[in-house]
Amino acid sequence: MTRYILLRVLLALSVALGATFLIFLVVFALPGDPIQALTGGQHVMSASVEAALRERYHLDDSLPLQYLKYMGGLLQGDLGEDFTGRPVSAIIAESWPTTAKLGLTAFALEIVVGIPLGLWAGLRKGRPVDYAVLGGTILAFAVPIFVIGYTAQILFGINLGWFPVAGTEEGWPTSYILPAVVLGILGLATTARLMRTSLVETLSADFIRTAIAKGMPRRRVIVNHAMRNSLIPVVTYLAIDLGGLLGGAVIIEGIFNIPGLGFQIFEGIKQQNGPVVVGISTLLVLIFLAANLVVDVIYGVLDPRIRYE
Amino acid sequence: MTMPASETPLLEIQGLSVEFRARRAAPVQAVQDLSLTARAGECVVVLGESGSGKSVTAKAVMGLLEGNARTTAGSIRLDGADLLADPAAMRAARGRDMAMVFQDSLSALNPVQRVGDQIAEMFRVHQGLSKAEARTRAIELMRQVAIPDPERRARSYPHQISGGMRQRIVIAMAIALKPRLLIADEPTTALDVTVQKGILDLFRVLTEAGAGLVFITHDIGVAAEIADHIVVMYAGSVMETGPAREVLARPHHPYTRALLASVPRIERPGARTPIPGGLPDPADRPAGCLFAPRCPLATADCTATRPELESLEPGRAAACLRITEVQHVLAQ
Numbered sequence A: 001m002t003r004y005i006l007l008r009v010l011l012a013l014s015v016a017l018g019a020t021f022l023i024f025l026v027v028f029a030l031p032g033d034p035i036q037a038l039t040g041g042q043h044v045m046s047a048s049v050e051a052a053l054r055e056r057y058h059l060d061d062s063l064p065l066q067y068l069k070y071m072g073g074l075l076q077g078d079l080g081e082d083f084t085g086r087p088v089s090a091i092i093a094e095s096w097p098t099t100a101k102l103g104l105t106a107f108a109l110e111i112v113v114g115i116p117l118g119l120w121a122g123l124r125k126g127r128p129v130d131y132a133v134l135g136g137t138i139l140a141f142a143v144p145i146f147v148i149g150y151t152a153q154i155l156f157g158i159n160l161g162w163f164p165v166a167g168t169e170e171g172w173p174t175s176y177i178l179p180a181v182v183l184g185i186l187g188l189a190t191t192a193r194l195m196r197t198s199l200v201e202t203l204s205a206d207f208i209r210t211a212i213a214k215g216m217p218r219r220r221v222i223v224n225h226a227m228r229n230s231l232i233p234v235v236t237y238l239a240i241d242l243g244g245l246l247g248g249a250v251i252i253e254g255i256f257n258i259p260g261l262g263f264q265i266f267e268g269i270k271q272q273n274g275p276v277v278v279g280i281s282t283l284l285v286l287i288f289l290a291a292n293l294v295v296d297v298i299y300g301v302l303d304p305r306i307r308y309e
Numbered sequence B: 001m002t003m004p005a006s007e008t009p010l011l012e013i014q015g016l017s018v019e020f021r022a023r024r025a026a027p028v029q030a031v032q033d034l035s036l037t038a039r040a041g042e043c044v045v046v047l048g049e050s051g052s053g054k055s056v057t058a059k060a061v062m063g064l065l066e067g068n069a070r071t072t073a074g075s076i077r078l079d080g081a082d083l084l085a086d087p088a089a090m091r092a093a094r095g096r097d098m099a100m101v102f103q104d105s106l107s108a109l110n111p112v113q114r115v116g117d118q119i120a121e122m123f124r125v126h127q128g129l130s131k132a133e134a135r136t137r138a139i140e141l142m143r144q145v146a147i148p149d150p151e152r153r154a155r156s157y158p159h160q161i162s163g164g165m166r167q168r169i170v171i172a173m174a175i176a177l178k179p180r181l182l183i184a185d186e187p188t189t190a191l192d193v194t195v196q197k198g199i200l201d202l203f204r205v206l207t208e209a210g211a212g213l214v215f216i217t218h219d220i221g222v223a224a225e226i227a228d229h230i231v232v233m234y235a236g237s238v239m240e241t242g243p244a245r246e247v248l249a250r251p252h253h254p255y256t257r258a259l260l261a262s263v264p265r266i267e268r269p270g271a272r273t274p275i276p277g278g279l280p281d282p283a284d285r286p287a288g289c290l291f292a293p294r295c296p297l298a299t300a301d302c303t304a305t306r307p308e309l310e311s312l313e314p315g316r317a318a319a320c321l322r323i324t325e326v327q328h329v330l331a332q
């Protein structure tokens, strides 16, 4: 098990290196000049100030060199500053709790609603409940996320007035419920479908037949034998999804005007604010990889066949 | 072994028919009018080609048929109690009075549970033993089925041990509560010959200890080794039945004879005559004798009339319209 985890960590580290380099490449190789963007294209900056800025952000170095200098800083906990001099770490520290609250609320919904819904449908395969869940999830997949977002805003925010329409002024949970539902709806649908399919598949497995032949009560057959096996793919999905949820949601944070990481990335791209985009993206990659690492470990715990390979 | 006629047999299947319903297609008749008797301390081998309905029969007895299967006729009595008529009796009997050993031990075991726990579960659930007590009993049982170093083995997961060991685990699970009836569905098919022998010996010990065994196989060599009694199945029905030694030495039914001729034997190496053709389509079965399309002795009558299983001599029966002629030819 230790060897297994060690291997995964090494793998995650190498992926992190590759991914951050790619992000770096894409952001800083973007057409357009960040200094120009900062000044709105007008030559209000003196040549010496511009040169100082270029020096400060290593803009005149070659890309690989820029990357190395950046990573060097990163290892010392320095994510750099944006072009207005604000530390990127401060921007992250400010917006991260908002994103985390939103993401974790959505995640909780996926688990608390998605798994039981999937189990219910799976145990009632081919009955009305099963079809209702199937229909609901198809609807969730089919309707674009911003349509769901705006509809929820109009219906529950404006018409019914149950929740605030936008912003985070009323704090958790009031301000977060509506955006979390919209953010989690796809994951919830996926979780329910995965759980349902996995349970149905497991219930027809030979070892379930064995458990019945052993005279095990139905409840025990389902809980002790079917559930643990059928949870394996669901947990895998959930953990990967958590990485995504914690990475902020550009669209949802935009619709509901929530100042989280996604919001900052969006602003950063608009302003060609390279350090912010790279800094936050790097963080997201690291979160995602950490989530993957957690998946691998959970997977190993749930499935001994993997643990001992 | 002879029993007084008045005694209720351990397992008595009478006129069992099982069909599978299919979407937009005629139902598949997997078992038709099948009767079979098993007694304590005896091994009945159900012998037949793959697809002849052996597993379906076993699953019907254990109440493990798939959702699209239906028993359309017949009765299955365990110690006189009709299991088909009384689902509660069926549930109560499973694991306790009757148990099953499956062909593929890897898929038959829960992949994420330690094998020792899978055995111990029998004692925990059926007898309410504590974790520690159940564990001790499981290890005792593992020793009984000749698993070396059972304390260590008990902590293994199914994929970590050999096929032979796994099958012993499945057997240990099945015999945990000393069920009177044991059904084994091709328990040695997935194993190599030396391992197979050990498992057969284990089954022999169990029948000698008084268990009634229904042993399913398509392998005549295995049947010869373990059977007291043989039931030859073809296309869902019984073709011939009788004491093992007699059926194998003097087969009556043309199908049994063809089956025996289809395997190589020591006394005539190389002389192997496979049966031409294949099993009839279970959705479109012949109206007359099920074996008629492949039978070298078939006549027009055979394709029109379904033969009944008829007693020929004490303990032996066959379902063939031309049985007297066949026997006559045999005598020469």
Ligand SMILES: Nc1ncnc2c1ncn2[C@@H]1O[C@H](COP(=O)(O)OP(=O)(O)O)[C@@H](O)[C@H]1O
Residues within 6 Å of the ligand: B020, B028, B029, B030, B048, B049, B050, B051, B052, B053, B054, B055, B056, B057, B066, B068, B282
């Ligand atoms: N789950 C099923 N659905 C439909 N038909 C089935 C199913 N299981 C078995 N059958 C039918 O029953 C026949 C007998 O199957 P089986 O009892 O498994 O044969 P075997 O003698 O090899 O054990 C098959 O040929 C098939 O037509």
Ligand code: SF4
Residues within 6 Å of the ligand: B253, B254, B255, B289, B290, B291, B292, B293, B295, B296, B297, B298, B299, B302, B307, B319, B320, B321, B322, B323
């Ligand atoms: S009844 Fe006819 S076809 Fe069937 S086995 Fe006997 S001789 Fe062959």
Ligand SMILES: [Mg+2]
Residues within 6 Å of the ligand: B051, B054, B055, B056, B185, B186
């Ligand atoms: Mg079979």
